[in-house]
Amino acid sequence: MDPRALDRFRTGQALQGPLLRELVGRHGAGAIRPAGSLVGPWRILELLGSGGMAHVYLAERADGEFEQRVALKLVCGNVELSHRLRHERQIVAGLRHPHIVSLVDGGDTVEGDLWFAMALVEGTSIDAHVRAHALDWRACLRLFDTVCAAVEYAHGRGLIHRDLKPGNILVDGGGHPRLLDFGIALAEQDADAADRVLTPGFASPEQLAGQEISTRSDIYQLGLVLRALLAAAPAATGAVRTDLERLLATATAAAPEQRYPAVTALREDLDAVLSRRPLAQDRATPRIRFARLLERQRHAAIVFALAAVVLVASLALAAWRLSQEHRQALAHAQRADGVARFLVDTLSQANPYAANGSNVSVLEAMDFAASKLDAELGDAPEVRRELRLRIGGVYLNLDEGRRCLDLFAGTAAAADLAQATPLWRARSLILNSECHLVLDQRALAWQQLDAAREALADQSGTEADALRAFILVDRGQLRSLDDRIEEANRLFEQALELARQSHATEQEYRATRMFAANLQTAGDDRHAVELLQRALGLARQVYGTTHRSALTTAGLLAVSLARLERWEEAEGTVRDALAAAESIQHRGAGADVVIAQLRDGYANVLWQQGRLTDCIEQAGQALAIYRRVAEPNSTQGFNPSWRVATCAYQLRDLAQSRVHAEAALGYAENGSPVGKINALRMLAAVAARSDDPAAAKAYLERADAALAVTEVTSPTVFSAMFLTHALLAAQTGDAATARTRLAEADRSIEHSGQNPAWLRQERESVAAMIDTGSPQR
């Protein structure tokens, strides 16, 4: 046959031409749904409007439970975003602000479309309102400031609007503005710039470029909104006009880092214009500024306030890093130190945003402090550098890696870095490395560590040694994450020695704990228990008994104790830790995650005792917590999913086992290669016992392929793989192969000296199957 004839048709060719793109382009927001159609519990009444990827309908409750009409927005589905969206939708649903239109309900349709039911608001768009009422510039600024306050509130909860424009701000009959569409723009946003829906004229440069969006993108859009409002109002004149122009220029600077760092700063300048004070950038030249700092009580207070904010936060976080409430954080700080109390008092006087202390979150306080850093401390580089590190450290503790990196990204920060001492440089590079790690940018994290090492090259003394230990631990952690365990352990050993010499207790704890975790994974529980007991003592000494480090170390210890069949100690350890964790008042999501980890540890202890039903119960509870609080793409659900899959498999509840093994595989895609091998092997075993040898074979091949490219240290992984091969051969009646594989499994088990109960049970089951020559479940 003419080979060209065959070349005319390629695999997937129909999906690769311009036709598919066109088809997709034409469909956009999709068909308009007729009146009477149902979306979730809502019945559509009429179309209110359409745009880009969405239609907005007037809708009412379909179940007649109660009478309620809403604006129902249907956004054409985007499967990739849906997890993030659900997460964001939850936050939006929790927003309660007089100037933000609340989200009533939300969900997705079978087609994958997302819907949002919002309170129905009467009103006109803000620019039309300004024109209709002929507002002057003062009234415009006040109205606009109210909008800013609403945006500030949402930013404080980690939400970015992404589509601020006059049309999304309605003003009601009483003159009150209300913000629409919070948390919805994300649904309409897309990873690809070409088909992303942007409001023409109101997109920030980084949105147009398809880059990552931050709160500063909203600040840009706020600037454009203000510009539009001022254009609709009679022009201001003289100095006010100049100041407004400069305020707008700062808000809408092309480079995000040149804009106002937070809405708070924008509002300060709005207030300055309204009360005819100079803008922040004019208030003083650095030299005069420093003199005034010493002269004037209020300004001195700001420096103290910065220090206080940071100190309060550090103390509070050290006491309990996961505490949710600022009130409690303050209380901790007050108890902890009289100096702190003094500074807290100063803080509440100096910081108008913390007037009543309790309604500013640690994050907001940090943003405030960060926004002040360069402007207020231009002439005090030592203090500024120290604070930069402290604030960055607090961000890191709050898992705000991006914010922390931003703190070190500006030109002022670069200048600090260039002029700082080698020790400071090393500390900031280590901090940056950890931020990259939080953001799962491992290569970047490694680079920063190398740079930190270089910075320390000529340094001696205990502080430099402590930092070297820090770097060694972090390098070990990165290697562990890549499953390069032997290399990691060598680094931990070096770190331990250095940490002990330089009395760096925190590093000693971290190295001990991570080293122990690796030993545990490799099955060396005797050694692991020794190290973990030491790590637990160190953690309590450094952080206190209810700190997450102490709690999770206890969880790990329990697991190893259980593997050594020291059941009572194991259960006691994990139960004590659980009780301690649950006794914490005002737990944040982070504390819930710790509880989930402990429950997972408890599940593990139960599993090893063969208490499978109890194990499923605990692991199920852990999983429920992760599903509630975990970040998108998080791999945390892997352990409990895999645990349930294993227990269900042992109970021969193959359906449940499959579901959870599939979930585990999903989690493993972003996580550990060994986890992926385990999940695939479990799926193969389930398929083999479900009389589906083809699927079993496919899974097993994938597991083999993954095994071939992964450094696996746990010998039971190999033993289990051999057993599953044997199982599949036995199920397909190939007794010869089955025997060979079984013998390999036996050798592996004998060689490793590790033969836990589940492995024994599976081995006996497979051996029986081969002996009787008949497949069985």
Next chain:
Amino acid sequence: MSEATQDFARLLDACRRGDADASARLVRLVYGDLRRLARAQRGQVAAPATLNTTSLVHECYLRIAGSSVGSVASRHHFFNLASRVMRQVLCDYARQRLAEKRGGGQVRVTESVLDAEGHAEASDLVEIDNLLVGLEREHERAARVFECRYFAGLGEQETADVLGVSLRTAQREWNLARGWLAERLAG
């Protein structure tokens, strides 16, 4: 067969009987996946097309059927259906596009290169779709293999799994279908 798969199958049947609403609903069901395909394509992703499309079909299945249901058999059935759906959706659109051109609703002064390419592709697809009806009569299995590979981008092993034939057969029928179509395709 799961409920969702049945729904899918019913829609496909209605579509083939010329039900325009069903066709629109079918597109809506796979729209998100189509969009991502289009995007991957525009991004000139280096990964082979089969990899992308197969994993997409998998995700489409999980989304529509739900992750908790479905034996392997019903999964294969779904992929089998999906390849027909892709053919239906693309060929329907190709016909619609050609009709618009002929009907001359609005006359465009300039025609971009892309537009011309789209036109050529649309004519090809319609012709292939028509020829496939003939191939279905003579060699039904070859026509099914062609659908799986050409319209759904499934690889040879997946195609074999989905249709329940051996790898060798899937390879042979793919060559047969291509040769058969090339002989008859104009141009």
